[in-house]
Structures are given as C-alpha cells and as structure tokens.
Amino acid sequence: MRLSRVYVSIITIRHRGLGKATYNLLMWSWFHKFGSPRWFYDFSTRVLPWLAVLCAAFLLVGVVWALAIAPSDYKQGNSFRIFYIHVPTAVISLVGYYVMAIAGAVSLIWRMKLADIVMKEAAPIGALLTFVALFSGAVWGKPTWGTWWVWDARVTSMLILFFLYVGVIALHKAFDNPEQSGKACAVLSLVGTVNIPIIYKSVDWWYSLHQPATIKFTEESTIHPDMFWPFLVITTGFYLLYAVALIANTRLGILQREYRTQWVRSRLQE
Amino acid sequence: MLEIRELCCERGERLLFDQFNLVCGPGDIIEIRGANGSGKSTLLRILAGLAQDYSGTVSWRESAKQASSEVSPIEFRRLSLYLGHASAVNASLTPLENLMWLTELTTPVDESRAIAALQQMQLGECEDVFCHHLSAGQQRRVALARLLTVDARLWILDEPFTALDSAGVDLLHQLIQHQVRDGGVVVLTTHLPLTGLAGVKVVQL
Amino acid sequence: MLEIRELCCERGERLLFDQFNLVCGPGDIIEIRGANGSGKSTLLRILAGLAQDYSGTVSWRESAKQASSEVSPIEFRRLSLYLGHASAVNASLTPLENLMWLTELTTPVDESRAIAALQQMQLGECEDVFCHHLSAGQQRRVALARLLTVDARLWILDEPFTALDSAGVDLLHQLIQHQVRDGGVVVLTTHLPLTGLAGVKVVQL
Amino acid sequence: MHPQRKQRLQIIVFVLIAVAIAAGLLLYALRENINLFYPPADIAAGKVAVGQQIRAGGMVREGSVERSEQNLQVRFVVTDYAADLVVNYDGILPDMFAENAGVVVAGKLTENGEFEASEVLAKHDENYMPPEVAEALEQSGGSSEAEY
Amino acid sequence: MAGKTIIKAVLRREFLLSVRNASASLNGVWFFVLVCGLFAIGIGPDKEQLGGLAPGLIWVTALLAVMLSVDALFRHDYADGSLEQLLLAAHSLYFLVLARLMAQALLIAVPLALVSPLLALMLGMKAAGLPVLILSLLLGVPTLVMIGAIGAALTVGFERGGLLLALLVLPLYVPVLIFAAAAVVSAADGYTYAGQLMILAAQFVLAVALSPLAVVAGLRLNYYH
C-alpha cells in the first residue's frame, strides 16, 4: 500500500513531502520561464537573422554543388538529382511530425502557451514538406519506376502522413477559440504519434517497391562520397530552413495570440 | 462550505468578472443577478467544474476551519448538482428513464423513489411518453425531478424557473426552501423576482 | 382579423382543446394561459400554420365583413410572424447574418435597419460575434430583433420573455404595445404576470 | 487511499496491463511469416502455392531477357543469387527495366513453376555512383552490388 | 419582386454556412481522396487491376461522399428552429428548396470533379477516360444531391439518422451509378459514351424538377404535429 502511494505521488507530481529543490525540478519552473512567449520572442529576434544567414549559405552551396558539381548517376543520369530535394524533405517531414506531437504533449501536460503555438505552426510546414516529398517522388518515379504513382509502402505511408497533417490543420481551423483548438490538435497529434509507428510498420510490411535505405548510420552508405557530401550540405540546409520557417511562423503566431499585451505593443512600436 | 477566491474570467476580450469573491455556508440561498450576457451562466459553469479557462480558486470544504478538509474533484461532483440552460433530457427516452440515468450519475437510486419524484413534479401521466412529445415545461420538470432524487449538498441552478407555470414555480420554491433547511447550499440565477423565497442573498454581477 | 372556429386537437389520446373559438381584431393582445402541457404551444403552432393534424378552421380576413377577403396561405405567412420555443438562431452565424436571413424570409430589408434593430435590442457590441458565444438572453434578443424589422400584422409569440432580463422584458412590452397601437394583433403565451401590458385579453386553455 | 488517486492508479494499472498484453501478442505475431513478398529462393523452396497472388522480387539475370518479335511478350529470369524464377509478362516494360537491375513482379505461379506476371515494376537499387565509377567497377569484374 | 429577395437570402446563408463550417465542401474532397486510398490499400497495389476498377471505385466513393454531405443538409436547421421559419417563408417552398439544393449541388460537385482526375491517375485509370469522368461527375453528383436531399428531409427528425439515410437513399442511387460508371469505362476503353451521358443528363433534369416536391413534403411531415 505504501509503495502504491509513493508511486501515485510520483506520477501525479505531488509535492508534499518532497524537497523544495526536487519540487522545483519536477514542476519545471525553469522550463516555464523559457516557455514564455515573450522570452522566446526576444530570444528569437536575436537568433533568427544568424540562423537565416546560415541556412541561406548551406542551401546555396548545397544547391550549386548538387545540381552543377556532383556527378550524375550511372543508371539514372541527371534525374538522380531529384534525390537532393526528395530525401531531405521526406526525412524532415517525418521528423516534423514528431516536433509537432512533442510540442502538443508539452502544451497539453504543462499548459505551455509557446508549445501550443509551435505545434500549430508546425502543422502547415510539415504538410508542405510532405507535399514536396510526394511531388518530387512522383516526378522521380516517372523516369525510374515508369509510373508516377504506385501504391508502395513508403509512398502510401507518406500519403497517410500528409493526411494526418491535413487533419490537424483542418481541426485547428474548425475551432475559433485558440485554446480549444490547441487542446484538440494536441490530442489528435498525440494519437497520431502512437499510430505513426504502427502505420509505418504495417504499411512497410504490406508491400515494398521503394528502395531500401541508402543513407545508413550503422554500416557504410551505398552512395558514392562525391554524391554524399552535397547531400549532407543540402540536408543541413533543409533542416535549417525548417527551423527558420518554424521560428518565424511561431513569432507571427505569438503576435497574433498576444497582441493585446503590453509587451507586444511595445515591441511593435519599436 | 463553498469558497470562491479571486475568480477572474474573460471571454472574447471582455472581462466578465474580476476578483470575484464569495463564501457561503449551510443554509444559504445565493442569487446571482445581472443583465443578459453579464456572465452568470459562465460563473455557474465554473462552479460546477465545467468551464476551465479562468483564474482563481473554487473550493468546497467539509468544515470551515480545517484547510485540509477540501474535497477532491470527484467527491465534489458527488456533492453537487448542476442544472444548466440545456436540460439534459434525451428526446427518445421516457421521463423515468431520463430521471434514473441522470440521478445515478451521482447517487444510487431505486425506481420507486424516481417514480414518486415524477409524480410530485406532476408528471405522473406522462411517465412513459417519450420526452420529445412533452411540452417545454414538462421537459423542464423532468430535469427538475432530479432535485428530489439526488442527495447533493450544493445545488447550482441556472434559470431553473424557465418554462414552468406558476404551480411549478411554487413547487420549486418549496424544494429550494427544503434544501437549505437541511443545511444545503443553493446558488441560482433567474430574471424573476424571487418573492416566494425567504433569506435570499443577492450577488450582483 | 384572426378567426378561429371550432378548433379541436388531440395528442397521444389526450384531447388538448375541443371546440375552441376565438375572434380577434386590430389592437388585440391575446394571452393564452394554461398549465404546463395544456396545449398552448400546440395552439400557436396551429395558428402559425406549422401543425396540421387538427380539425376546425383558422382564417385571417382583411376586413371583418367580407367573407371573400380571406387571405391565401402564402399571403398569411407574409402577414404573420411566429416565434417559438426554438429561436431559429444559427450558432455559426453572427446576429446580423441571422437577423437578415430571418427577416428576408418574409420582408425585404436593408442592412441599416437590421443593424439599428440589433442596437435597439442592446446587441450592438456583439454584432459580429458568432451566436454560439452569446448568452441565452442574447440569443433570444437576436430572435426578437425580428419584431423590429419585419412588417407583420399578426405576432404569434410563444413564451417570448424566456431568458430576458428585466430591461429586456420592458423593451418587449413596449414593442408589443407599439404593435397593437399600429393596429396589429399579438397572440402570446407566458407564465409571467403581464402587469406591464395594458388591455391584455386572457384566454384560459 | 484517496478515491481520486485510487481511480487514477486503477487507470494506470489497466493501461500497463494492456500494453503488456499487446506487446506479448506482437512478439508472438512477429515470429510468424506474414509477408506476401517472396524472393525466388522461397518460391523454389515451395512456400508458394500455384495460382496464389504474390509478389516476388530480385535481380534480372544478365542475358536472360527474351522479347517476342510479334507482340509485347517478354520472358526473363529473376534471381536472388540463391534460386532463379522464370517470369513471363505481356505488356510494356518500365524504362528502368534492365538486366542486372532490381525488379518486382506481381502475379501468380503457374503449374510449370514459372511466374505469370500481371505487373512488372523496376525496382531501383540503393546504390548511387557516377557513371565512371560504375564503368570502372564493371571492368574490374565487380557487380553493382559493390560496397564503398 | 419579393421572391427574388427570399431566394437570394437563402442562397447567401447557404454559402456563408458552408464557408463557416470547417470548410465542409473541402472535407468532402479529402474524404473522396482518402477512401480511394483505402480501397487501394484494401485491395492491394496491383495497378493493372486497380486501373480497371477505378471508374467503379471512384464513383462509389463519390456517391458516399455526397451522401455524407447531404446528411447534414437540414439537420441543424431542424434542431435550432430555422427550418420551421423556412417553412413559414412568404414564398413557394418549391423554389426555395430548389435554390438550396442547387447551391449544395454546386458546392459538392465541382470540388469532386476537380480532384477526380488526380485520383483516377493514382488508381491507374487510362487517361482517355478522364474528361468523361469529370463530365459524369458534374452531371451525376447534382442528381445524387437532389435524391439524397429527399432522404435527408425524411430523416431529419431522427437522432441517428445518418445510417437510416443511407438505407433510404443508396438504392435510389443505383441508376446514376450504373450509367456513370458505364460511361467512364466506355470512354477509357475507347468506346462511345454519349448515350450514357445523355441518360445521366436526363436523370439530372428529372431530379431537379421533381425532387424539391418530395423534399418539401418530407420537411413538412416533420412538423405534422
């Protein structure tokens, strides 16, 4: 009985009987400070320009390298270059879902406004990336597979991912109270996180035409280094682009949500 | 004992109430008064535990002195009864079926008591007519019959007199009087003059 | 001139009214009174032309003398305005959008008149809030604003005072008084004492 | 215990038990072969019934492609380097279809052990390299399966 | 003329509501795409097989999408009392209902028709069938809306009307389905399809003229007492 009580007090984060320090740690007061929209807005004002410059640099170098300098493929010729758009967008759109879902979880559990805004802004960006991955894949499919659409595992699961994003966006649009829509979208994206691995596994098992992984972490990649380096550069550029887009949109979201507060007024007047 | 401290709530950029305080104990009838749209219903929903976006505290204590006697939310739901603008009467159930369900959400009840309650609300004849055939006042009576079957300490009634005829109003007055005589608390809103009730404390919103 | 002859209506094996007769002319305020479930709403719905299973006749004549001056059903709909328990206010439209639509079903209207009507009903601030955010009384006011924009001769109002605060009740009293002074006819039900209105004819059901 | 906490504990215990059961079921399921995609070796081992709709895949064996003169009939051998599968197909082949390249065929096995394809898809392999490298590899006798 | 004001008012409200409510017509399109995807997943990815089935699958899906949209047509207005006010409008209900139905038909048919070529290609339908697919949807979906509205009017008073509606309406959808699918299949295979389209058009014209009568009667029925 005593054990269960300890357990319950841990999971419900009850502070009675716990040390003040532990309580502070568990209540994440520091976490809330950094989670305040105002802190984020000011912080990002300083960071965003640097990030944007870095992003532009990586993308520029990456694009030139990928399109002009990197060799063409021995089988596919120049159509292989779609690789440099397709793979980064595909990977980031997946990562983006988790960014959204984690932000949703944080906003639901700790009622953090910033997380709520991040989650909502992550959805359209993710959907756009997914769309680009689908589209570039389709364009690539025509020369390589002979058809621009197949119901293959990865392709199908990507389509489903797209719909998961669209669902979150539609749900967000359907409410007119931002706090309600925040909770609703958080619940939905969390349900999605439980499901995404299941969907991926199930679809993966279902049928496979799409190629297996080229870029591997545990063994050596099956791509020639001359092709791999520009890929790394451009992928870094895309990650940065994602970050820049998310931060910029979040700033807009913050302004929209907090436009009545004193600090937003003062920032806008500057 | 119900205690409201520094309640503050805003809706669509309008501050409905700010720094609202209220303490009431056994035997109190509190009438929340205010013009249309002043926030009475919102306040009652917050008391009942339905609305969530407000700041401040609402608590119910078993004894006024001990701070530790604050009850848990589930316990509070067992002790309180909320009756809002929507009467929660399902159109395709009979009055008895509706009443049984609504009651059992908080208090176990046997059918005979429910039937007696319906009879007291003058619904004896309509016991097994589907509720969508009932008149507006009769539907309200079905919802109000719950006051007779549930053993709650705190009643939260949002315009309970709506659609009732004068006999119904009198009956409800009696029920309220009875409840506070037993040491209960009643918080209600209405736009009618509450002349039939003694000892009403009016709170202007 | 409204003329009801030998109206008879039964519901679920209960005779609500039998051989009901009523004649009223310009300037009349008729209050239908009765206990909950006595059939007031049913009667009003029959008058408005919504319910159909009854026997007897309901007719509206331009002049009391000529039998041939009875108007056609569509003409009658243009001349009458029915406001029932359900207020016909769509939750995802704004008050103005709701009012415009409801009015234009019978009377062409321009927006400025509708806006003025809403202002008179104290809804000026909520002009473009979606109606599901409005309080019960404010929704009722949206429905009632139609009394100001529609040019009807006969008002059929089923418990129009529901959810209104005392200012709202006074306002509605004035509107009714104004309507009958202009030679209109008002048939209404309510469970409130109509002390604020002069010359009400009560019909017990 | 506080009734509220007791109920919360009940929920947690319930969820944990459910997750454990689900994990057990999944572990059990993963031991079964539930894939309908077969390499030629499995087909040769008789794991596939005649007439069953399946998908098979592997490399197109070099020099095995025979095209008909009159119509679109093609016949080629798919191999996973452990066993061979003879495939017949009547239709337009995708552009990327080539000897020594990956392919996925959908269809069914016929009585004579050959595969009647209703669809042929070129499966792009996961190797990317410049043409010169590929040529060099070719000359040195390696296959495109080369590792870096 | 007063009639025009009323019809305009009804149309304005219709468009306003369809814009407000979670962009309902767009949702119809998403539903359309999703269900086609589900079919591909359920049946298996064999493109040749899917290509042959595509006209049938697309049309059955369109039919379900219409049914779902139509279900909500009067339900909310019934609940909040707007429907009784519509029935008391000072104008022939036939034309009011017709206006609403036409508006809905437009709002539902056009998005479906626009997105259908994409789906058809994804399912591997032959490109030759595409124009006829679009045409058949533009002609057939409005008919489905009109027929569905009859069911919606009859079931508006029931709590769980959605499935009851399906039961009433789906059998009536069969003629449209048959001719529409046949037209698309013929076109995809390079045969003549004018006949089938003519029949679809005839059905459309009939539905436009007759269904408002039935809808009005159905709506009135709910206010019998």
Add this chain to the structure above:
Amino acid sequence: MAGKTIIKAVLRREFLLSVRNASASLNGVWFFVLVCGLFAIGIGPDKEQLGGLAPGLIWVTALLAVMLSVDALFRHDYADGSLEQLLLAAHSLYFLVLARLMAQALLIAVPLALVSPLLALMLGMKAAGLPVLILSLLLGVPTLVMIGAIGAALTVGFERGGLLLALLVLPLYVPVLIFAAAAVVSAADGYTYAGQLMILAAQFVLAVALSPLAVVAGLRLNYYH
C-alpha cells in the same frame, strides 16, 4: 460500490437508446450490405475478379459503416446537455467512457460479423476465408470504434462534423485495414493467418486501454468555456 451503479446506468441507457433509435445498429448492417451491392454493380459482376477483391471491399465497407455509426456517438448528448452531465458524474470518466465504447463496439461489431459471410459469398469469396473474416471483424471493428470515438469526441461541437471526422479518423484506420484484409486473403488462399490476427488483437488491446484517455480529453475540451 457507487462506481458500478454509474457504469450500469450508462450501459443501460446506451442499450435503451440503441434499441429506440430506428434500430441504429441494424442500419449499419444495411449500409454494409448496400454498399457491397453497389460495388458489385459499379465494378461489374465478374465473379472471379470480385472474389479476389472481396476481403478488401468488405473491410473498407465495414470501416465506413463503423465511421458512420460512430459519428453519432456523442453528437446528440452534446446538443441536449446530457454530455455535460456525464462529465459531472461522480466517477472516473475513463471507465464510464470505456463502458460506453465497449457497449457500442459490441452493438456494431456483432451484427456486421454476423452478416459478413453472406456478403462474402455474394461477392464470390472463397469459403475458406469465412471464419477468419468473421473473426477479423470481431477483433477489428471494436478497434475502429475506439479510434473513431476519439474523432467523434473532438468534432462533437461542429455542425457538419461528419466529413471532418472522416478526415481525422480514416488515416488512423489503415493499420487495422491492412492486417484484417491480409488475414482474410491469407486464409482464403489457404495460408497461415494467425500472425495477422494476433496483430489485430494487439491493436484492439491497445485501443481499449488508450482511446478512453483521448476521448475524455476530447469531450472535456468542448466545455472549455
């Protein structure tokens, strides 16, 4: 114990309502039968072809039938205020919601499973697949109900929620569809299917435990203010 009374009360009401409301569960069955019939019409009656497609078609149809049933799950209770009273019940909502969902799952799954062999035979599926078809429906449909309920809870406040629900819920239905259809196909072709059924069962168990959490959160947020 008070908890038991409440759960019993919730279950009693659920069954009463489903009996009263135009026998809603039966309507699901009719929908199931009708749509399968439409497929036979839309695709053409080539029995051999249909037989191969049958598992997929039947399962997609079942999935739509469930979605339609689930849509009404909370809508009416929301409109008449019963839902707020449920949220104020003196018992952990998790178990109350779980009870309702289980009741609904039973009411929906059993009739579908019972009628499915008939449909399968009509569509020309091999008889070997029948027992597994029934089993897969009994295991899979409850999962669909649980997942669908999450969407229903989130969209309960919207006028035209049906299509939005589809958008939210159908993508999540994919895993169930894949394994269920695969189990039936394997069984019909004489292969092992235990693995797929196990996975279906695992999904069911997970859904039972987790979906009430999401449903409760979803219902609550409609009463946020």
